[in-house]
Structure formats: structure tokens, C-alpha cells
Amino acid sequence: MLRRADDRILIGLVRRGSAAAYERLFRKYWPVAWAAAHAVTFDRALADDVAQEAMERVLARLDRFDDARPLGPWVKQIAVNRAIDELRRDRRLVRVEEPREEGPLWQEDAPDLALAQAVAALEPEKRLVVVLHYWLDYAVREIADMLDLPIGTVTSRLTRARNELRSGLEEREEDEEDAA
Amino acid sequence: MQRDLDRRLRDARGALARPGRDREDSAVAAALAGRRVRPVWRVALVAALSVAALTVSLGAVAAGSSPTREAAQPAVRVVDRTLSCMPGRAFDGTGARAFGFAVTKRSRYSSTTPWAPASLVLDGASPASARSKFVIVRGHESPSALAAPGLNGPGLGGVYVNTKSCVPSRKSVPLSREGLPGPAVRYETGTGCKSPGRILVRVRATLTAPARWREITPVFSGVQRNVTEMALAIRVERTGRPLLFAQARAASVALWRADSCR
Numbered sequence A: 001m002l003r004r005a006d007d008r009i010l011i012g013l014v015r016r017g018s019a020a021a022y023e024r025l026f027r028k029y030w031p032v033a034w035a036a037a038h039a040v041t042f043d044r045a046l047a048d049d050v051a052q053e054a055m056e057r058v059l060a061r062l063d064r065f066d067d068a069r070p071l072g073p074w075v076k077q078i079a080v081n082r083a084i085d086e087l088r089r090d091r092r093l094v095r096v097e098e099p100r101e102e103g104p105l106w107q108e109d110a111p112d113l114a115l116a117q118a119v120a121a122l123e124p125e126k127r128l129v130v131v132l133h134y135w136l137d138y139a140v141r142e143i144a145d146m147l148d149l150p151i152g153t154v155t156s157r158l159t160r161a162r163n164e165l166r167s168g169l170e171e172r173e174e175d176e177e178d179a180a
Numbered sequence B: 001m002q003r004d005l006d007r008r009l010r011d012a013r014g015a016l017a018r019p020g021r022d023r024e025d026s027a028v029a030a031a032l033a034g035r036r037v038r039p040v041w042r043v044a045l046v047a048a049l050s051v052a053a054l055t056v057s058l059g060a061v062a063a064g065s066s067p068t069r070e071a072a073q074p075a076v077r078v079v080d081r082t083l084s085c086m087p088g089r090a091f092d093g094t095g096a097r098a099f100g101f102a103v104t105k106r107s108r109y110s111s112t113t114p115w116a117p118a119s120l121v122l123d124g125a126s127p128a129s130a131r132s133k134f135v136i137v138r139g140h141e142s143p144s145a146l147a148a149p150g151l152n153g154p155g156l157g158g159v160y161v162n163t164k165s166c167v168p169s170r171k172s173v174p175l176s177r178e179g180l181p182g183p184a185v186r187y188e189t190g191t192g193c194k195s196p197g198r199i200l201v202r203v204r205a206t207l208t209a210p211a212r213w214r215e216i217t218p219v220f221s222g223v224q225r226n227v228t229e230m231a232l233a234i235r236v237e238r239t240g241r242p243l244l245f246a247q248a249r250a251a252s253v254a255l256w257r258a259d260s261c262r
Helices: A002-015 A019-041 A044-060 A071-090 A113-120 A124-135 A140-147 A151-179 B002-015 B021-033 B040-049 B052-064 B143-147
Strands: B076-085 B097-107 B116-123 B133-138 B158-162 B166-168 B190-195 B199-211 B220-223 B227-236 B242-248 B253-257
Touching: A002 A019, A019 A044, A019 A071, A019 A124, A019 B021, A044 A071, A044 B021, A071 A124, A071 A140, A113 A124, A113 A151, A113 B002, A124 A140, A124 A151, A124 B002, A140 A151, A151 B002, B021 B076, B021 B166, B076 B133, B076 B158, B076 B220, B097 B227, B097 B242, B097 B253, B116 B227, B116 B242, B133 B199, B133 B227, B158 B199, B158 B227, B190 B242, B190 B253
Parallel strands: none
Antiparallel strands: B076 B166, B076 B199, B097 B116, B097 B190, B116 B133, B133 B158, B158 B220, B199 B227, B227 B242, B242 B253
């Protein structure tokens, strides 16, 4: 509750032109925007750009924001939409030079690292619905709206992705049992 | 198994990487640079009417945003740094980023000193000010820059990098005109470019004598020493597309730029 009240005060200050409040809100929600962008794109440089644009877009549109609502989900939504736009645009781009990845993609000590890496290795269309549903907590209907797809298509992609991940996990567990 | 997989899939999000704090600093600087800030007295009045505790905490945020301190580094004769910088937003409504660049011809400080390349300035945001400069290389002392440091940044000979807007990068940026149309521009050496996002900047400069990299002002780090040769290349970070390459020596200056620059 206090956090929401803080946001309302900060939003009021930003609307009146306060650079300090702008910076405070930017820093507070930058990790939210970046995490959403990175989950969708799996590209740190692209996540930097998407998060930057999403935050600037959020803060430029604060006049229209209903500050009785929480800001976090709105930030996440804008970052996810921008990231999806970038993925669509990226397919049309021809890379002159493949940039080297800078910084780690993973928390190497995370307990479910192998499963997360298996998600990353899915085909892009399946990976996107898994990420949106399981990591960014969107319902199937919301994902269908975001991607402009029928609900049945989203459901079938989720089902096929889960089947692939399950068989991968089972194989891995069998290998581990054999090794033990 | 289904529920177990669902739970494990949700837990697996914890394996994703976290954002870099350095990128956050550079993103904030770019966003603030591209934003029109209202007069200070008005902001102060509104802040005073707000919750006192919040006002205190905002002050603490401002006070805490000091530049990154760099460890003492050895003296070098050749400076070669690659940076990632986010230019300010272009005013064309496309969401593109825009930056300005100028390399000035040879000059000399006095009739008894040798000719040297004058300067090379990459300006990443509007309105132009010292804080909007991403990279400044000065062959030698510039009296006009020294007269207005708030507008021009450091005025002594040296290489200066804006640590508020740019962060070091390990990506490879060739110092060459490869991928850029010729011939080189040798007279009109100022240009404006657009980029879809963050840019990679590599700057290389040969100094007249070794100098240490250090914090020069709260905004700029670099080396303070006259420069005999300078070169700078810029690429779009995400795609690697070359945007600009410039080099200046005592007797010549040359600039190659992409068609999207003007």
C-alpha cells in the first residue's frame, strides 16, 4: 500500500516536471522492464534498448495513466509489447556482424537452470508463449490478444512446448539415474 | 507430472540474468538528456508540498548518484576504448536516436607549437551542453572550450569519455571505413546520424606522452595530455551496422559516414 502511495506521489511530481522523481521512477521500474524484455528476447543488448524505450514511453504517457492502478503491470505490458515488436522486426533485419553477447544470460547457480535453458532452446514461437505464460504470468487469452493469434493456437503451442520439455526432462533424469 | 512441470517452469524464471547497473545508469542519463525539465523553482515548490519523507528520500537518491570511481590505472601512450552509449531521442517522431559528430581540422596553439589535429567531438543528446557530449578528443588546449566548459566540456588536450551516458563495452568495433561509402569527406566535417538504438563507439588516440586514465570531472573520465593522432568508429550496437569512421592526424582529417548520416 505504501509502495502504491509512493508511486502516486512520484507520478504527480513527474507530471509537474520533476527530474528527480522521473529518475526515481525510471530506476524503480527499469528492472521490471528489462526482465520482461530479456525474457522475451534472450538478448541483453536488445533488452537494454527495449527497456529504455519502454521506460521512456511509460514516463511520457504518465498524463494518461490512471494512478489508482499499479504501475508495474503497465510497465511490464509495454516492455513485452515492444519486445515482441522487436522480435518481429528483427526477423527482417540482416545482421552485418553478429554481436557478441555481453554479460551472462543466466544465473548459473539457479536450481532449475537446465529447464530454463531448455525453454530458451525451444523454437521461437513455442518459446514465446511459454515465456509469456510461465515467466511473465499472462493468461492464454491475454497472450492470444498480444500475439494476434486464436486462443486454440496459443493453447496448442503451449501443449507442444510442454510435451517437448517433459520428454527432455525425462531423458535427462534417466541419464542421471544411469550415471548414478 | 503436469502440475510438477508447471511449478518447475514457473520456478525456472529465477535462472534468468539480472540487468546490469551500468546500463541502467546510461539509460537514465539518456532519458533525462532527451527530456525537457521544467524550471527548478516550480519543481522545488511541488516537492516541498509533498510528503516530507519522500522529499528526503529523493534528495538521497540525487546525492547517491555519484559517478563510478575507477581504480588507479597505469600510464599509457595510446588510449583505445570501446563504449556503449545511448543517444537521445530524435525529434522526428520515429523513435530513432540521434547524435552529432564533428572532427575539426588541424590547428596549432601558437605560432611556435606544431600543427596538431584540433578536436573530435561526439555529441549524443540535445540540447547541446557539456553533459550531452559522449566523447571529446582534443589535440591540444582549446581557448574557446576553456572559456565555456559548461557548453564544451574539458578544454585541455586529452581524451574524455562521459561516464554518465556511456559504459565500457567488450564488443569488437573495427577502426576502419569498411562498409561505409566513399570518398571521405575532408572539408565539411560535421555530421548528424540516426541509430535505431544504442551505439558502440571506439576511440583511439596517441598521446604526446604517457598519462593515466582518471576521473577528470563528475561527468568525464579520461587522460589529460596533448594528442597527435585520433580515430573514432561508431556502429549500431544491436546489428553491428557501421555508421561513421573518422580519423585525424597532424596534416589531414577524413570522415566516412553511412548514407543515413547527413
